[in-house]
Amino acid sequence: MRALGLASLLSLSASAQEPADLARGRTVYRDACETCHGRDGDGRGPSARELDPKPRNFVSGSFKFRSTESGERPLLDDVVRTVSTGIRGTWMPSFEKLMSPADLRAVSGYVLAFGPKGEVPERLVPASAELTVLPDSPAMRERGRALYESLKCGQCHGPEGRGDGPAASTAKNDLGEVTPPLDFTIGLYKGGSTPADVYRTFVTGLDGTPMPSYGDSLPKEEDRWALVHYVRSLSRSPGFFRWLFGPRTPWE
Amino acid sequence: MTDARRGMALATLLAALTASAEPHLAVREGFLCSQCHVNRSGGGKRNAFGANYSQTALPLWRPSGLGVVSPNLGEYVSVGADVRVQHVTVETVRTKFDGEWLEAQGGNTLRVPQANLYGELTIVRDHLSLYLDEKIGPEGASAREAAVLLYGLPYAGYAKAGRILLPFGLRLADDEAFIRQATGFNFGNQDLGVEVGAEPGPTFLTASLSNGTLGGTDDNERKQLCVTGGVRSRWGRLGGSYSWNDSTTAAGLVVRQVAGGFGTLNFGRLTLLSEGDVVIDTERPKGAPRTQVLQLAVHGEADLLITKGVAVRAAFGYHDPDLAVKNDHRTRLAMTLEVFPLPFLRVTATYILRNDIPQRVQGRQDVFLVQLHGFL
Numbered sequence: 001m002r003a004l005g006l007a008s009l010l011s012l013s014a015s016a017q018e019p020a021d022l023a024r025g026r027t028v029y030r031d032a033c034e035t036c037h038g039r040d041g042d043g044r045g046p047s048a049r050e051l052d053p054k055p056r057n058f059v060s061g062s063f064k065f066r067s068t069e070s071g072e073r074p075l076l077d078d079v080v081r082t083v084s085t086g087i088r089g090t091w092m093p094s095f096e097k098l099m100s101p102a103d104l105r106a107v108s109g110y111v112l113a114f115g116p117k118g119e120v121p122e123r124l125v126p127a128s129a130e131l132t133v134l135p136d137s138p139a140m141r142e143r144g145r146a147l148y149e150s151l152k153c154g155q156c157h158g159p160e161g162r163g164d165g166p167a168a169s170t171a172k173n174d175l176g177e178v179t180p181p182l183d184f185t186i187g188l189y190k191g192g193s194t195p196a197d198v199y200r201t202f203v204t205g206l207d208g209t210p211m212p213s214y215g216d217s218l219p220k221e222e223d224r225w226a227l228v229h230y231v232r233s234l235s236r237s238p239g240f241f242r243w244l245f246g247p248r249t250p251w252e
Numbered sequence: 253m254t255d256a257r258r259g260m261a262l263a264t265l266l267a268a269l270t271a272s273a274e275p276h277l278a279v280r281e282g283f284l285c286s287q288c289h290v291n292r293s294g295g296g297k298r299n300a301f302g303a304n305y306s307q308t309a310l311p312l313w314r315p316s317g318l319g320v321v322s323p324n325l326g327e328y329v330s331v332g333a334d335v336r337v338q339h340v341t342v343e344t345v346r347t348k349f350d351g352e353w354l355e356a357q358g359g360n361t362l363r364v365p366q367a368n369l370y371g372e373l374t375i376v377r378d379h380l381s382l383y384l385d386e387k388i389g390p391e392g393a394s395a396r397e398a399a400v401l402l403y404g405l406p407y408a409g410y411a412k413a414g415r416i417l418l419p420f421g422l423r424l425a426d427d428e429a430f431i432r433q434a435t436g437f438n439f440g441n442q443d444l445g446v447e448v449g450a451e452p453g454p455t456f457l458t459a460s461l462s463n464g465t466l467g468g469t470d471d472n473e474r475k476q477l478c479v480t481g482g483v484r485s486r487w488g489r490l491g492g493s494y495s496w497n498d499s500t501t502a503a504g505l506v507v508r509q510v511a512g513g514f515g516t517l518n519f520g521r522l523t524l525l526s527e528g529d530v531v532i533d534t535e536r537p538k539g540a541p542r543t544q545v546l547q548l549a550v551h552g553e554a555d556l557l558i559t560k561g562v563a564v565r566a567a568f569g570y571h572d573p574d575l576a577v578k579n580d581h582r583t584r585l586a587m588t589l590e591v592f593p594l595p596f597l598r599v600t601a602t603y604i605l606r607n608d609i610p611q612r613v614q615g616r617q618d619v620f621l622v623q624l625h626g627f628l
Contacts, residue, residue: 031322035300046378047301049408050287052486086308093308097316245520250281251308252560 021102025110028103032095033111041114051091054175056208061115062174064206065191070213072121079108081192086251089188093251124215125203128196134225136195136233144230147223153231156181156210161234167210174208181210186242187235188249198228275422276555276565279516280523281309282486284456285423290332290372292410292449293419293458293480295439296385296397297332297370300324303628310592312561318595323628327377331628332370338363338623345617349610356613364390365623372401379404383412396442407452415442418478419449419458420493421527422514422551428604430549430571430584431527435510437495443476456491457481464497474498488517493529504537523555546575561592582608582615598625 029037036055038045043057056063065082066074084104086094095104125131134140148154148161156171158164161184173179187193191201202224205213218224238246275294278285285294288302298306303323307314323330344358367389373382385397399414417423420437432438445462457480464476475498482491492513499506512529531547553567569584588602600623608615 028320030327031300031324032304032320035304047287047299050283093304095308095320097314098307098318098320100317100319103319244522248520250305 021106022110022113024103025106025108025113028099028107029110032098033107036091037111041111053090053173053177053179055092058111058114060174060208062208063115064208065200066204066207067123067125067127067200068121068204069124070205070207073112073115073118075121075123076105076108076112077127079111080104083108083111085192086249087190088193088249088252089190089247091250125200128194128200131196131199132221133195133199134222136229140222140226141230141233143223144226144228144233147218147227148230151214151217151227157184161185161231171210173210179209184231184234185236186238186247187232188247193232193235195225195228195232198232199224202227274425275516276425276523276525276553277310279488279518279525280555280557281305282518284451284484286451290370290381290383290401291385291397291417292403292412293417293447294423295417296368297330297372297383298323298628300330306627307595310561311595311597312559312591312593314595321595321628328374330372330374334366334368334370334625334627336364336366336623336625338365338621340619340621343618345613347610347613347616349613354611354613356617358617366390368396383414396439405450407450409448409450411446411448413446415444416447416460416462417442418445418460418462418476418495419447419480420478420495420510421480421512421529422516422525424525424527424551424553426567426586428584429551429567430569430582431512431529431551434531434547434549434571434573435495435512435529436508437510445476454483454485455481456484456489464499474500482514486518488515488524490515502538504540505535505542507534508532509534521557523557525551525553525555527551548572548575563590564588565590580609582606582612596627598627599623600625 034045035047036045036051037043037058038048041058043055045055048055061073063074063078066072066078068074068078082092083099084094084096086092099107154165155167156165158168163181163183165181168181169178171179171181182189189198191197191206201211202218203213203215205211218227275285278287278294286292288298288305289295290297290299300322303321307321323332325331339360339362341360342358344356346353346355367387369386369388371384375381379402381401383397383399383401384395387394387396395415397414397416399412399416401410401412403410405411417439418437420435421431424432426432427438427440443462443464445460447458447460449456449458460478462476462478464474476495478493478495480491480493482489493511495510497508499508509532510529512527514527516526517524528548528550531549533545534542536542548571550570551567553565555563555565557563565588567586567588570581572581574580584607585605586602588600590598590600592598602621602623604619606615606618
């Protein structure tokens with residue numbers, strides 16, 4: 001019954017894209033995902049207790065990394081991307097080398113089927129390969145710095161992007177846990193560190209976290225890319241002490 | 253020393269150079285052992301998270317197209333294994349004591365110090381399973397652990413009953429470390445008993461009640477009690493262990509108490525582990541005065557992750573076999589290069605500088621070993 005239900009839901013979630021193999025997705029999910037995300041996709045697998053941040057609850061339908069509007073479900077390609085690249089700074093590893101493209105799609109489809117159902121949402125941000133990246137330049141970075149200040153990004157991320165803004169200590173996620181804003185100087189971008197990844201994060205926001213969508217605040221493409229280039233420019237190569245004592249992503 | 257005694261001394265040393273748990277990995281990641289192992293107090297079969305960790309976080313290279321390897325054979329059965337093959341070179345040592353030359357013959361040999369198969373049969377999902385840790389080598393097959401596991405209890409509680417490894421201190425990989433050797437809490441010494449534990453908040457507590465006969469026949473009168481507890485955070489653990497083992501017989505009183513403390517710290521790539529134990533052996537044979545021997549064993553270890561899949565480790569050990577006797581201590585310094593070249597494969601090269609009093613010449617033999625460790 002459950003498999004039939006999921007199959008019908010999956011056909012909805014992936015109707016605009018190539019359908020995923022649900023049975024295969026279930027097997028891959030059991031082997032790779034269930035221990036953290038739980039058999040029912042509620043983020044409460046047997047290994048979840050020790051993890052920080054906690055594994056995503058797929059049932060809620062709130063996904064951080066999407067190319068859709070804030071509050072919408074992600075597309076199948078969004079989940080494929082996350083499963084493939086992993087999430088830096090967390091225990092979600094990259095499965096790119098472990099799973100075949102077919103398995104990535106199958107397990108991503110199975111993950112989507114846990115969440116709320118409905119029409120396939122519209123893509124807000126084009127796929128990375130289709131995005132036109134405006135070139136980086138000192139002028140763009142200066143424009144980005146001004147936007148960083150006017151949009152009050154420093155309230156959370158700090159005036160120099162160290163994640164130490166005045167609101168940093170009170171920022172909480174949808175589980176009620178304090179979730180420190182990203183320290184741009186370390187550059188462990190959870191949603192990916194390429195210009196296209198950072199662009200997508202600005203435009204769509206990260207659902208379930210205090211990071212809102214800036215798509216409406218930044219209607220001009222030039223402004224979006226200026227902020228992307230400025231924020232990425234804050235990343236510093238680690239010195240010895242940061243290499244030794246600083247945060248690392250275990251699977252990287 | 254006769255050839256037979258030389259051979260026996262070498263065999264004893266080689267037998268001790270067996271490893272089974274990797275607490276430095278748990279400390280490095282800020283986890284308890286149970287994050288990766290079915291056995292809540294560590295060692296033995298890895299769970300699904302441990303298998304994922306072995307494929308994603310440990311290896312230097314991840315060949316494409318291997319697929320996700322899982323220990324699960326369906327919904328209710330999962331398996332695992334540890335096989336170690338090592339080449340050991342032991343130094344030949346001659347020392348002069350009391351006008352007489354003493355010699356410990358060295359040698360080099362290829363051996364399989366560990367070949368274990370694991371199985372877990374889930375009876376009630378998330379609550380009850382049967383666990384088997386079967387040693388198939390070296391020297392014949394035997395169950396290292398065979399237990400009924402009950403888990404999913406309040407406060408992350410669990411219970412296990414059967415043939416178990418007793419929970420004491422850090423479960424170091426190296427059974428030749430003095431804190432494993434002198435205390436007797438190592439992977440060669442199991443017992444029949446019951447273990448319960450819980451991990452409420454930042455604390456952890458484990459207690460076992462066993463026959464106290466290292467798995468032998470029990471007279472059903474005296475038991476061994478073993479307790480380990482402490483606090484932990486992302487940055488490390490601080491805890492203590494205590495064991496009471498009463499082996500009194502009609503011939504007289506025999507009691508061994510072991511008390512120790514341990515602490516770990518994790519600073520990103522740098523991991524520190526330490527443990528100190530006091531072993532108190534009390535005997536009072538019938539008609540004879542009471543005697544008490546106190547031993548002290550200390551261990552300190554620093555592990556540095558150079559890059560993903562490559563680490564170096566230095567471990568220091570100190571053992572005083574009788575605190576009442578001066579200058580009878582021995583020391584041990586082990587330096588290890590550890591590489592996980594591929595998923596489920598580890599290669600280590602270890603040089604152990606051993607120092608002991610002149611008359612215990614076997615304890616002065618340095619050892620170099622290269623080990624290949626395949627696991628699931």
